[in-house]
Amino acid sequence: MKVEIWSDVVCPWCYIGKRRFEAALARFEHRDDVEVEWKAFELDPSAESADASAGGDDYARRLAAKYGTSVEQARQMLDSMTAAAAEEGLDFHFERAVRANTADAHQVILLAAGHGLQDAVKERLLRAYFTEGAAVGVRDVLVDLAAEAGLDREEVRAALAEDRHLAEVRAEEAEAAALGVRGVPFFVVDRRYGVSGAQPAEHLLAVLQRAWEESRPLTVVGADTAAGACGPDGCSI
Structure with missing residues (x-):
């Protein structure tokens, strides 16, 4: 069974x-038979990346401007998000977050897929952005983070210099649009079910179980499966 997950590395949910x-x-129960693929989605394709020297350039003010709220309301939203993350064992520090365009991050995640390291790279970039305040829109930073996750440093550098996977990033984003994805995370299970948002684990588990049951035929047991049965051509004797 395959699960495709559209998401962005600067998306807290x-x-x-x-x-x-x-x-x-x-x-x-069948987790060993599940293939997970991370797909590209940019929350803001027009975003301009900053480097670490910019520090956390007041995430709350950016959020307030985006949603038309007061800075205080934005900070309350961030506090709620930080608390939700903590319940999942995550340590969010929005005050450290550095503005980033994530097209290159998605290129690195696609490169990692060919090495069986996609999940490791995805995890490293998320932690770098939300916990450590790393500038994940800067190529040199991405090279270092990808190398920490197990990719070859020079291969990552060359792939980014050539924009080797940029067309794939755009294709995955176009695919998301065709599927009607308007927000992330968005989970697609066996191209049978779509789940929008960071739903509770119980809900996601129920979808996995339902998709598994519906996509697997019954196992017929018995020494002679044709005995005592009738079909279009007649009945067994």
């Missing part, structure tokens, strides 16, 4: 959703 999905998968 995507990190929370990742933890909830992992909790669901850990409880799923």
Whole structure:
């Protein structure tokens, strides 16, 4: 069974959703038969990346401007999000978050897929952004983070210099639009079910179980499966 997850590395609910999905998968009886693929989605394709020297350039003010709220209301929203993350064992520090365009981060995640390291790289980038305040929109930073997750440093550097996976990023984003994805995380299970948002682990588990049951035929048992049965061509004797 395949689960495709559209998400962004600067999306707080995507990190929370990742933890909830992992909790669901850990409880799923057929987890070893599940293939997980991370798909690209940019919350703000027009975003300009800053470097670490900019520090956390007041995430609350940016959030307030985006949603048309007061800075105080935005800070309350961030406090609630931080508390929700803590319930999943995550340590969010929005005050450290550095503005980033994430197209290159998605290129690195796609590169990692070919090495069986996609989840490790995805996790490293999420933690770098939300906990450590790393500038995940800066290529040199991405090279270092990807190397920490197990990718070859020079291969990552060359892939980014060539924009080797940029067309794939755009294709995955177009695919999301075609599927009607308007927000992330968005989970697609066996191209049978779509789940929008960081749903509770119990809900995600129920979807996994339902998709598994509906996509697997019954196992017929018995020494002679044709005995004592009738079909279009007649009955067994």
